[in-house]
Each structure stands twice: as structure tokens, then as C-alpha cells.
Amino acid sequence: MSKKVISDVFLEIANAIESGEFGKKVKIGLTTLGSEHGVENLVNGAYIAKSNLFEIVLIGPKVDTDLEVVEVNDEKEMHVKMEELLDSGYIDACVTMHYNFPIGVSTVGRVITPAKGKEMILATTTGTSATNRIEAMVRNAIYGVSTAKSIGIKTPKVGILNVDGARQVEKCLKELQANGYDIDFAESIRADGGCVMRGNDLLVGAPDVMVTDTLSGNIFMKVFSSFTTGGDYEAHGFGYGPGVGENYDRRVLILSRASGSPVVANAIKYAYDIVKGDITNISKNEFKNAKTAKFDDIISSLTKKEAKTNVEEVKMPDKEVVTRQISGIDIMDLEEAVSELWRQGVYAESGMGCTGPIVLVNDAKGDIAVETLIKAGYTAK
Known part of the structure; x- marks a missing residue:
């Protein structure tokens, strides 16, 4: 065992005693669907990252491994499960791909x-x-x-x-x-x-x-x-x-679909660092x-110099579940596009996908939302 590993172990023990959490290991999640290099690439990264300092929980399809696996069937289910495990405190952080963060x-x-x-x-x-x-x-x-x-x-x-x-x-x-x-x-x-x-x-x-x-x-x-x-x-x-955000508390770390096993391993270690560093x-x-x-x-x-005068106040419609993503909207027009949909009685939220800004609406109102935004000149899609 190297001197660095030994020192890390002793440091972990000292920190655990001080915090009263002796015996409780940090758990880092890793989602295993979505890579351009396949599930094996991500699992290999997890093995490279293995450490006595933390445990790794794979979230994805069943694989032959001695690591813990939380089984899911597709990417949508995978992110739902990831958020559930994070919010419940079962895992302390998670490394994933193609995750939509809120504006901010x-x-x-x-x-x-x-x-x-x-x-x-x-x-x-x-x-x-x-x-x-x-x-x-x-x-x-x-x-x-x-x-x-x-x-x-x-x-x-x-x-x-x-x-x-x-x-x-x-x-x-x-x-x-x-x-x-x-x-x-x-x-x-x-x-x-x-x-x-x-x-x-x-x-x-x-x-x-x-x-x-x-x-x-x-x-x-x-x-x-x-x-x-x-x-x-x-x-x-x-x-x-x-x-990272002003009031954001989910510890979600992002990989690219092109990230190889060495980067996956380092991302898991990065996740451990930010958890221990709070x-x-x-x-x-x-x-x-x-x-x-x-x-x-x-x-x-x-921002006040950008403020517009005589802007009509738009009332937000009743909230709905929003899963339909509409892209192709310029970042500077994003909030105005949401307001335009509200004006037409369609509940919408702004967000950011991997390819840029998105507007999120209910699936049932997706087509009318697209037509509204095209008509108003916010998107060509």
C-alpha cells in the first residue's frame, strides 16, 4: 500500500471520528447507460476508481460485477432512480451523462x-x-x-x-x-x-x-x-x-458520452472530493x-439597462408535469418564449439540455406549444 493511500485512510478515520460518522462510507453513484463507448467503458472506469474511501453504486442494466447495481431499463428511468437515490441520501453524489439542469x-x-x-x-x-x-x-x-x-x-x-x-x-x-x-x-x-x-x-x-x-x-x-x-x-x-447553483443541493457530476474509462474514474474521485469538501x-x-x-x-x-418598459404581466397557468422538450430557442429569448406560452394558457418551464436552451411542456400540449413558438418567431422547429 502506498504512503498516499495509507495517509488517505488515516485522514478518513480521523474525519469520521471527528464527525461522529465512523463506519459510514461515502457512496458515489454512476449511471451506466448513454455512453458512446458502451456500458463496459463506464463499469471499467468504476473499477479503476475503486477505493477504500468510498463505495460505488452502479445505476443501469445488470452486469457481472461485485459492485452494487441498482437495475433500470432505460435512460429516463435511470435518471429518475438517480434523483430518488440522491434525494433520499442513499448516495451522496452521482456521475452521469445528458442531465438537464435548471437555469441558474x-x-x-x-x-x-x-x-x-x-x-x-x-x-x-x-x-x-x-x-x-x-x-x-x-x-x-x-x-x-x-x-x-x-x-x-x-x-x-x-x-x-x-x-x-x-x-x-x-x-x-x-x-x-x-x-x-x-x-x-x-x-x-x-x-x-x-x-x-x-x-x-x-x-x-x-x-x-x-x-x-x-x-x-x-x-x-x-x-x-x-x-x-x-x-x-x-x-x-x-x-x-x-x-453548482446559488440554492442547488443535488451533487450531480457530468460526463460526456465520449468520456473514456480514465475520465470516468477521475469523475468518481472528483465526486468524492466535493462530497467530503461539502x-x-x-x-x-x-x-x-x-x-x-x-x-x-x-x-x-x-440587467436594468436591458429591462423593457410597459411589459405586460403574464399570469402563470396551473403547474403541470413537463417532459416534452422544445429546443432551438436562443438563450436571450428563453424567458420570453416561456411567457408567450403562458400567455396562450400553456404551462411551460425553461431549462438547459446538452445541446442548449430548452422549453419544457406537458406531452399532451407539445404540438400546440411548438406551433405557438414558431408563430411567435422563437423557434423554427
Whole structure:
């Protein structure tokens, strides 16, 4: 047994005694349907990740394994069962694919940068933190800091990737800092320095947390994880990470359908890290501190200039079960599209799928909802 494994075991024992949970192991779920590389690829990842520190629960079809298996027949049933196991506390976190998070929740990826072999947090990689781009990236910074702290980085250095809106994000974050929010900024490796990062900084992992818009973050995740394999097999890194939001408490971590066994294994370990680091309470505390530093006022100053005058107030119809997904709607039009359906008496909710924004409606009203959105110019589908 290696010195690191021995130290991990003793640390786990000490933590268990201190918390009064001696003998209670963390349980990490792994759904096993949906991979482009098959069920075996995911199960192999679970075996690579096996540890004395946690137990792994497979959620999927029956397989020949000594791991615990909760049997399901399809992906829809699989995610229902996953949520049931999470909400009941039977599992502490779950690694899965193709999961729809609500608006306001995005996933925080973890990569190994090629130039220096350094770990770096990518905030964020899937989901939508807010419909306003700048607000979304400011939130991404807080999500990234929360995640970094949960995996043991006490004072994470934050960099903002030089994408559209980076300077506005920098202004907002530095205003939060001036108001008392505890955030440290990284320095670019380039001669002119600063916390706005270049592509070079991505390669070397200049910051602990790289803040970017989600679509760019998603691309970087794919490049970092599969640049040595040709793109169809993600072999490096820890996956797209946990969904983090201001008041979100499900510990769901995302993989790509192209993620290979090594990434699956690392994602399971990542899940253990954020459970033991208590990401839920850390993120709540980060937002509490940010709000004390006038977060809401700063965000309001961004969004009030976009506010429309004389907007008709639309009453929400009675809630219904929504399982029909309508895609092809621009993120900036998402809430207006929902309001248009409400105006027509169709209950709808906004969400984010793997391919972008979605509107969710009841199956029985799916066709009329699509017709309404096409007529109003929100989608061509």
C-alpha cells in the first residue's frame, strides 16, 4: 500500500471520528447507460476508481460485477432512480451523462493542462448560470471558487478568459472584492499580466479557476480531454464536473458520452472530493458573502439597462408535469418564449439540455406549444 493511500485512510478515520460518522462510507453513484463507448467503458472506469474511501453504486442494466447495481431499463428511468437515490441520501453524489439542469445551475469542470501538467478548474462547462452573459460569468466565478475550495484549494486564484464580456466581468468581480468579498485574482503569464487570461494561460493553468462562458468552457473541456486521441475518446481530466447553483443541493457530476474509462474514474474521485469538501455548504456561504458585498446591486446594474418598459404581466397557468422538450430557442429569448406560452394558457418551464436552451411542456400540449413558438418567431422547429 502506498504512503498516499495509507495517509488517505488515516485522514478518513480521523474525519469520521471527528464527525461522529465512523463506519459510514461515502457512496458515489454512476449511471451506466448513454455512453458512446458502451456500458463496459463506464463499469471499467468504476473499477479503476475503486477505493477504500468510498463505495460505488452502479445505476443501469445488470452486469457481472461485485459492485452494487441498482437495475433500470432505460435512460429516463435511470435518471429518475438517480434523483430518488440522491434525494433520499442513499448516495451522496452521482456521475452521469445528458442531465438537464435548471437555469441558474452550471457544471464546473476540472482539467489537467498540457504545458505544466497542472490541474485547473473550468467555470463553467455545461448549463446556464443566468440568461445575461455577464451575470452568468460573474456567477461562474463564484461557482468555480466554491468548487475549488471544496477540493482543498483554500485560496483559489481566479482568472477571467479573454472572451466577449471579460472586462465587464472583471469590473464586477473587483467591485465585489472592494465591497469585502474575499476573492484572489491570478496573473497572466504574458508580459502585460493582469487577471484577464490568454490562450497561453489556459495551456499552463495560470489560474486555479478559469472563468469563461459555458459554451467556450464546454469546448475547452473537450479539447483538454481528447486532444491526444483524435476527439472521439476523452482520456484526460476529471469530466465536466458538479452542477453548482446559488440554492442547488443535488451533487450531480457530468460526463460526456465520449468520456473514456480514465475520465470516468477521475469523475468518481472528483465526486468524492466535493462530497467530503461539502460543496453545498461552501457554495451557500460564498453566495452569502457575495450578497453581503452587494452582489444583487451589482447584478441589478447590469440587467436594468436591458429591462423593457410597459411589459405586460403574464399570469402563470396551473403547474403541470413537463417532459416534452422544445429546443432551438436562443438563450436571450428563453424567458420570453416561456411567457408567450403562458400567455396562450400553456404551462411551460425553461431549462438547459446538452445541446442548449430548452422549453419544457406537458406531452399532451407539445404540438400546440411548438406551433405557438414558431408563430411567435422563437423557434423554427
